[in-house]
Amino acid sequence: MRPEVDLYGVFIPTLGAIAIVAFFLNAVLRRALAFVGFYRLVWHRPLFDTAMYFCLLGALALSLNKVSL
Helix, strand or coil, X not given: CCCEEEECXXXXXXXXXXXXXXXXXXXXXXXXXXXXXXXXXXXXXXXXXXXXXXXXXXXXXXXXXXXXX
């Protein structure tokens, strides 16, 4: 994985870029889960949303690391 991403001369840490992508994926997934009614089965919604964000962040980081090798 590259240490930073060059965006028109602005260097952004790769983990920061992945975190932003994971945030938007998490927002879409939260809306989809709320629409389906999945949150009725969840005991603590903010805790579940935070855990889901970090799972997405880890999965994206691992998948990006595998692709760049």
